[in-house]
Amino acid sequence: MPGYPALPGGIAYGGDYNPEQWPEEVWREDVRLMREAGVNLVSLGIFNWGLLEPAEGVHDFGRLDRIVDLLDSAGIMIDLATPTSSPPTWFRTAHPGARLVDREGRVIAGGSRHSFCPSSPAYAAASERIAERIAARYAGHPAVAMWHVHNEYGWANARCYCETSAEAFRAWLRERHGDVAALNAAWGTTFWGLAYGSFEEVEPPRIAPAGQLTALQLDYARFSVDAHIANFRRERDAIRRFCDLPVTTNFMIPNCEPMDYWRWAGEVDVVSNDHYLDAGRADNHIELAMAADLTRSVAGGRPWMLMEHSTGAVNWQPRNLAKRPGEMRRNSLAHVARGSDSVLFFQWRASRHGAEKFHSAMLPHAGTDSGLWRDVVALGADLRGLAGVRGSRVEAEVALVWDWESYWALELEWRPSVDLRFRERVEAYYEALWREHVTVDFAHPSADLSAYRMVVVPSSYLLTEAAGKNLRRYVEAGGHLVVSCFSGIVDENDTIHPGAHPGALRDVLGLSVEEFHPLPEGGTVPVGDGDGVGNGDGDGLTGRIWSERVRLAGARAVHAFTGGPDAGHPAVTRHELGAGTAWYVATALDPAPDGTDNGRDLRGLLRPVLDLAGVPRPRDLPDTLELVRRGRHLFLLNHGDEPVTVRGVSGTGVFDGAAHAGSATVPAGGVTVVELAGDT
Amino acid sequence: MPGYPALPGGIAYGGDYNPEQWPEEVWREDVRLMREAGVNLVSLGIFNWGLLEPAEGVHDFGRLDRIVDLLDSAGIMIDLATPTSSPPTWFRTAHPGARLVDREGRVIAGGSRHSFCPSSPAYAAASERIAERIAARYAGHPAVAMWHVHNEYGWANARCYCETSAEAFRAWLRERHGDVAALNAAWGTTFWGLAYGSFEEVEPPRIAPAGQLTALQLDYARFSVDAHIANFRRERDAIRRFCDLPVTTNFMIPNCEPMDYWRWAGEVDVVSNDHYLDAGRADNHIELAMAADLTRSVAGGRPWMLMEHSTGAVNWQPRNLAKRPGEMRRNSLAHVARGSDSVLFFQWRASRHGAEKFHSAMLPHAGTDSGLWRDVVALGADLRGLAGVRGSRVEAEVALVWDWESYWALELEWRPSVDLRFRERVEAYYEALWREHVTVDFAHPSADLSAYRMVVVPSSYLLTEAAGKNLRRYVEAGGHLVVSCFSGIVDENDTIHPGAHPGALRDVLGLSVEEFHPLPEGGTVPVGDGDGVGNGDGDGLTGRIWSERVRLAGARAVHAFTGGPDAGHPAVTRHELGAGTAWYVATALDPAPDGTDNGRDLRGLLRPVLDLAGVPRPRDLPDTLELVRRGRHLFLLNHGDEPVTVRGVSGTGVFDGAAHAGSATVPAGGVTVVELAGDT
């Protein structure tokens, strides 16, 4: 079964379609304009539960029937949704026990979406029933190409703290730990004498004095993910009883910290993702690239679907900046370059009422006589030219380790420094590699890494003993590993590995850490040359946030701290192990900011490791030029204000049919895609 | 019936009097000192419910009888209060269902005032009973001049979220919308499938995930105002059954956002207001002027009463700065200049206990051998000289549109930019006009505007279709209209008007807006000359917060953006419509800061429109000199550090009897009031 719908046009183009917000005469205009724009797929019915089931058990599919037929008649395929992220108002009234309760014990009101308890049996029954009714009715309809279960699981109700959730958690704990003695051992409840006498004594990690059991909090995070997955499975299986077309649910990678998408990955037929820029953030196209690479990695390297992004401003940021000229096109094509087989938007037509009316759409309030609409039409044409990309794969030689459990664990209270954050460190390493034009995959630390020339572990605080051994095997077999500070400290229960830090990585790194030395707020620490073995370019690096006392035990120093609490001690080390090398960075270095590539930063630090590992990458390109190869297509995206010429490019320009023999010039702000010639 | 008490001295002078906090021997000193200071009116009994009714249904009026008689014997009139803003402790205990519940569901404790549910039937019964008992007892007493119902409605309990309130809200909705289908249509509940099956399913807008229905929130705000008004009416009508003296309640204009005082205006016999400076704010005398003008406008242009202000520091700001020398006098006379027929303070004598003991008073802790007391006595003398002002009116040629509903709507979440605030924009336009020495009225957007030469609409986001037509009629009839960005976007249900923005104003402005371009935090955008038709002085203006893409459709550009996302497109436009003009400002401009009047700012921008409209105003006066005409009196208030001579002034100085023939010089920090000669 294919992971995404077989569309004649190749790349799926379209967006969320909410015709229930409009009178029927508008629908006909919608369909006409969809065709004008080249739309071939819409996601339908995401938020209409209250209209399909106006009272409990009473259904009315008339409107949906008409719109499905209308789309069918226009040749537009449908990604048909179950509307279960926004239960009807009667549901709250009839089932007060299904209301979401937050960590502080507040019952969350309605009038919005996602305000239900994910462990509620009433919700389970109601959501299964509506999913089944929809599947039964529309399975086999020729316009239906795939299924879109729910919407953004965990958007506002990632974790509920009600008594129903507490009961479900206790059952989950019984399943995970078997008996309460095992739970006590795992959670380390000898600390503060918090040993449980029975599962009944376990409460969710509701608001508590500082120092709440961290293992309890981690298990609650896991349980909560599983509660949402159970809801997904129930609906997916209901659909399966009627239809074998692909089923997905839209993820929010990487901006939904509570959702462990490694757990989710195996549940969907095709991974789909919603991605929105932080409009006020500099270089947010790098964050977009990271999101796309992580999504592809969650999809196991297979093509995936960009289910939502925006044509312009969103509505939920403090200041909702519109996109600049060309930005929507660059965003869209960057997602395709990194593995998406679709370019879909929230939403087709801008709403007149409700909470999202200031969110941009394909068809803005200003109508078709607008720059935005013209850009939408032009993008549709571009995508038709990219049909050949569909199904092809992106290859990466470098992997970054990403583990949601470690992300959660590092965010808990009472760590050595609030400044050391998982996401910040991942983004620093990602950005350094992006600026080096290196395409990366993300990987779970226990995944098979043998295909990668180099693996980077950015502050993976939680790392199991097994994962440590996995990394050791990777290095011994010839891999090149870069680990940043505060990795490998605790196991899956937030228990410190025995002995000196970093317990899970001491042997692979050939060192131990005697004491952590977090820096004061805003403090920095200078890093210079080490024992003469290192990279001379590294003189004058500046560490932030963290310093620590490294004790070598097999590794050698490449750079040393030249000031701060660890002056004269190693800052960057290298360990020869088996056929590979393991590097360690004992502080937080930053990637080179745009245009100042002097080697005195994380990018410069990684370069010799990339060389050692033999990671191929173009040289002499500005780091405003994004270069990604997908199958036989080379995507060149120019984020700068000057045209850039890329050498070594031979093939045919996809948008203009131009013949490139050895080079391609990408205009400022533009995108060139070249179908490569021969066997390049 | 007069709107305020007929006092022999003309302007009412005095303040809140809380003798119950003091032994009776102090009362006699109070009365003696009141006479020394020229006090002729005190507000009595605002906070003594717990003393008048020490147990439910048990009354004790002895103390109040004695103090009323004592004041009467001294010739001091009484504004007699109902004490219902601070229910007795037994009320909470006996009626737990009447407790205030906040949006998060927290039951608000006692030990303070205003902690009751405004929709509580128990409160309704208890407050009506005590009001009736007081009215019955003191109606006809010669010292009682008027009635002061409650105190500062909505001070802490503007909106309650308890179940009693929920029930009352549902009844209110039935009244407003008739049936649930109409409610669904009005609220746009097709969005997220939030259609209600019955009124019983409606909850107050308690804490919810982002994106709660905005129309629900607006209706809850309206309902809450009506709940307070109902409480007022009940007490007022109870008094009416015994007495036909004027009844008021003290408003908090403009610093109580949840109270829509347009709704309140018709309920009181005389508008009265409490006003306190933000002591740390620069130029807070301009905010005072705005408050007074808005109060007068709520009063329909009739004289009003300044019910509370302060002699010095308040007690509830982070840093309670005292007033500077002369400031209390300037504040007091500015209120009179702008229509107040009273100068009343909170409070007469500084408290020794309770929450307000660090609030200044007419009689400070330091006693009568103090600068403050001497200032109080001197002010009393000044006011006797102003008796002739009483009852006269302030005339304004310019109106600023102010709509609390639009204020609320713009404050809701998920607007294009958190930086664009109703109050900030109103104050910017007000300040620009104040610095131009233009006295303004405020008006509801649907009011009759035909009396004004010019009308300004500062970011009235919510503007009904009817209000849009009202503004069109105004312009067509020869009015001059200035509209600032993000006006006329939505209707009363926060639904976007059909078509391109600004739906309610496209035709009157002769343009549409293709896309909003909010600026990043702290960002600015340059504005220069337009198509050559504009005001050359406008070169080099700087917009903040907002830019947008204006499409002309009848209007012409006066200034254009010279940078930012809309460079080369109109920033300020002018539309000739019928006999008038409609101007549009597509960004947020600031008024000229003190002393830098080079025209490159909002003040400079408005000047040609003022000229076009023929708005009379003095020229060549520094903008530290406040000039207001009320009836035959010209008030000149000097907020600067240098004396200022004002030309064209002929008449008699009220305080010193000086003859002015063509000019008046106002000392630094001083106030001159001239009774104008002849028919000037």
Added chain:
Amino acid sequence: MPGYPALPGGIAYGGDYNPEQWPEEVWREDVRLMREAGVNLVSLGIFNWGLLEPAEGVHDFGRLDRIVDLLDSAGIMIDLATPTSSPPTWFRTAHPGARLVDREGRVIAGGSRHSFCPSSPAYAAASERIAERIAARYAGHPAVAMWHVHNEYGWANARCYCETSAEAFRAWLRERHGDVAALNAAWGTTFWGLAYGSFEEVEPPRIAPAGQLTALQLDYARFSVDAHIANFRRERDAIRRFCDLPVTTNFMIPNCEPMDYWRWAGEVDVVSNDHYLDAGRADNHIELAMAADLTRSVAGGRPWMLMEHSTGAVNWQPRNLAKRPGEMRRNSLAHVARGSDSVLFFQWRASRHGAEKFHSAMLPHAGTDSGLWRDVVALGADLRGLAGVRGSRVEAEVALVWDWESYWALELEWRPSVDLRFRERVEAYYEALWREHVTVDFAHPSADLSAYRMVVVPSSYLLTEAAGKNLRRYVEAGGHLVVSCFSGIVDENDTIHPGAHPGALRDVLGLSVEEFHPLPEGGTVPVGDGDGVGNGDGDGLTGRIWSERVRLAGARAVHAFTGGPDAGHPAVTRHELGAGTAWYVATALDPAPDGTDNGRDLRGLLRPVLDLAGVPRPRDLPDTLELVRRGRHLFLLNHGDEPVTVRGVSGTGVFDGAAHAGSATVPAGGVTVVELAGDT
């Protein structure tokens, strides 16, 4: 009965020991290493309730028996704890009414410690039972040297707001006030008509609108302290029934504002204290010195015990900076210098799980091959050399007034300025005196002050009439008193003393204050010479936060404000009264920052008063050198980066046996302790 255990080694050395977190084979290593480090006392069993009583009424002392015997066999004494700060999980489940409820009404969850209601009868019964069982079992065991009840009373549950607490509060009020009329009089409930009809109407000061009765809040703070003391007494008395060894509980001076340790002082046999540095704070060794002096003062000048501090980083600050080289030693010896007869740490061995695993310990995760361990062993040796210090006393000639009730009262809302804080002002005066090498005691304002040459009252806002008279007697008898602004304003019920401010101090200071003039945020006010009587060095002082209008009535001006709202009026005054003088500082001055001692600051201001009072102190020493005399031992601690030579020192160096004849040189960062020769 001695206040602390008689140990052969003199100073007690060791820390919290939590063997239950480790397998038994680790215990043997622990004991071996304790002996290596010179540990002679450990605090045992603080957090093992859940292990000792795994189900209600079911006890298991096997593990504790074994560890007690093991320690005994190694000659290590035990400070045996009752584990009642962390009730078992079954306790929460069985007694839901005993759960802590915060001011907002939120029920606080478990999974941490201290989450019980201090007024709970169920807690009282359960804690008494476990204390009694432990006392019964281990009383008389030769290893047990003393008793450690609970841990850090009030750490997270200082004040509970549940209904059980409300009932207990009402009973407490009946006891304190007798009848409700007296309560109404004390609380000033005529304000806002909040008179109570019965005690049943009193609620705890739960979340309320601003302006909640301040006297209610103060009484609730007092009640809450008493609730914890009652819990302590119950356990202490249970122990007493079996054993007469000393009983303590570890205080958190001065970092637990809600605990009034003057109330606690008489309850314990020996005062013990936990102290942790704010690692990111500059000169935090001065705060440490203040904590130690205050602890000694709470102990009535008797030796006390440092029950907990840290070898390095803590785990609960935002950035947990490790200690710098030598810092742990300086910290430890500073506590001993200021009266501690112990140096104890949290904790012996770093935890592998739970909330405190990143807290430093005597034995770090890195093990014994670490700098930290070597420092611990060296410190143990140092302390053996200090055995002769034990039991000796520190003498101080100056007292600082410290009153927790005033601390609380000043922190309540609606004071003149949020910037004027009790703790900030105390620390400013303390620091100025510390830099002058003056050792101070702290004193309650009603204490006998006759032993002190000088007394400083830093912004004691709440000061009873009796305390005012006490200060007057002190001055009349020849004392020298320095009072800073906003002292003596209210009585114990937060009622302003009659008449002009400062009511409790007008006569002793010879002045009154006409009006407070808080400064804007960040504002300053210049202070220059006064009437020529003052100290010429004082020119050019800078006041912050506060200015006020002083009216002399017997005092004379020493310095005057030269700008700001009180320019030309007194800023610093002096009043000759009886045989002494009373000085007043009408603004907030700062101590001299390190190295800029030019007299133009608080330190310079205090110097002439110190001279007048004849307070002896060394001259010409840098203010990085801390000098304290305890009995016959002189402690010299060098906090600077250069060696310092101190003259006038003759005796024997304790650590190195060096003979000092007239001087001692202290290395940078080092500590020298000299046993003084002869009768110096």
